[in-house]
Amino acid sequence: MMHFSKPAIDVSQQIQLLKRRGLQINDEERAARFLEVVSFFRLTPYMRPFQIPGDDHRFAEGAGFRNLSHLYSFDRRLRLLVMDAIERVEIAARAMISNHMGPKYGAHWYLDAQLFKGRYKHTQLLQTVRSKQQDERRDYERECARVERLAQTSAKRKTELKVKRSKESYARHYGLTYSEPELMPGWAALEELTMGALSHLYAGLAKDADRKTIARRMELPWPLLQSWFHTLTIARNICAHHARLWNRELGIKPELPKKASFQWPDSLTRPRHNVRVYVVMCMLNYLMHKVSPDTSWHQRVKGMFDEFPSVSEEVMGFPADWRGDVFWS
Structure with missing residues (x-):
């Protein structure tokens, strides 16, 4: 164990530190305003793609502060888009469980x-x-x-x-x-549960028949929906805490169809794609079309990438040809 000795430094010192590490900052006043509202610590993960590995935080030649703020803005947009869809799915999940369990077993x-x-x-x-x-x-x-x-x-x-x-x-x-x-009663109690608690409740139902009937409302096998609820809970928590989502590994491997009986991207039958944010986007795209058939959410996803063409789609698990897949049309 080491003794922590890093000093706390103010915004002007932070800017000088970044410059010493090789980051180009053309407008220091603008960079200072950014660091006043987005802390240096929060911005650190967005620096790494532009730094030379193993070179004491040195930035690669040509890296500028705008690269960092641009990537941060993209991640913020991504989180908002994901949260928007998860909200719809979460509300639908409460209704699906309530609409089945209440009439069958009582209020x-x-x-x-x-x-x-x-x-x-x-x-x-x-x-x-x-x-x-x-x-x-x-x-x-x-x-x-x-x-x-x-x-x-x-x-x-x-x-x-x-x-x-x-x-x-x-x-x-x-x-x-x-x-x-x-x-x-149950229909009110479900509204008080977090997404995580709701996910555990669904997984905790004693009868497979109940889980199967609820999942049928999304036209999914119940083990798949159960796994997806768990995965979306993790994604929701990341977004709710304003944490980095863009290139994050989920830490779990959600269940995916080996051979889907519904529209699903072929690329997600390959295991290497199932721990990045792409799988979350695919889950949400499928579920959004079930809860809101006229949704334009998939178009908003494409539009976001169009606005940030410099952001790597590959590090998020997106295959090169994802836009041409009928799943996203």
């Missing part, structure tokens, strides 16, 4: 531990929903106390404000209105 189906595998953390699911209702009730009580302290406000107006506050979320409304069952 409070998720309370029944028998509907889940033995290793599924059912108690944790219930505590998540319970905590949400408790937090909402505490917030409501604090808001009511503030309403009571309002000067020159009539008792009638105070009552109206309290009623209005009680309806600001369903979790709050349910806890204030119903005593049995303790927790809200």
Whole structure:
């Protein structure tokens, strides 16, 4: 273990450091403004493609600050595009699970531990929903106390404000209105789960038949949809934390069709492509056409690359001929 000794340096010192490392900075004032809002540390991963490997962070000849900011802007656009699609898929997933499980097993189906595998953390699911209702009730009580302290406000107006506050979320409304069952119905509870929790819930359903019926709404085999939900959860977390997505390896190998019974790019039958962002884009392209048949999301993907022609598609796992694939048309 080593002793950390790197000093904290201000923006002007950061610019001088980059220049000493060989980075061309034609407009130092503009570069300073960029570093004031995007930290040097956050920008570091976007420097690496322009640095000489093993040469103490030296930049290759001709590398400029604009290259870094341009790549950063591309990654930001990519994350926003991915998040836009994942939002649609996540909302659809909640509806698909609710629309199957509710009518089949009842409004409070998720309370029944028998509907889940033995290793599924059912108690944790219930505590998540319970905590949400408790937090909402505490917030409501604090808001009511503030309403009571309002000067020159009539008792009638105070009552109206309290009623209005009680309806600001369903979790709050349910806890204030119903005593049995303790927790809200399934269609509301699912809305309180994160994408990760929703993915685990789907994988934790005890009956293959239930997972199969839900997956059929996306015209996918259930093992594939289960794996995709997990992969998209990881992608969503990367985007939500504004982390680098552009050339990242996913760290997992999602399930992919060996021989698809649906439209799917041939290039993704080759294992070397299934750990980069291209596989996420393909999953989202397929799923977006299921949840929104008139979507133009795939055209927006192409448009983004047209705006950033200098960004390498290869490092993201995109094959050279991906634009001509009917899957992306």
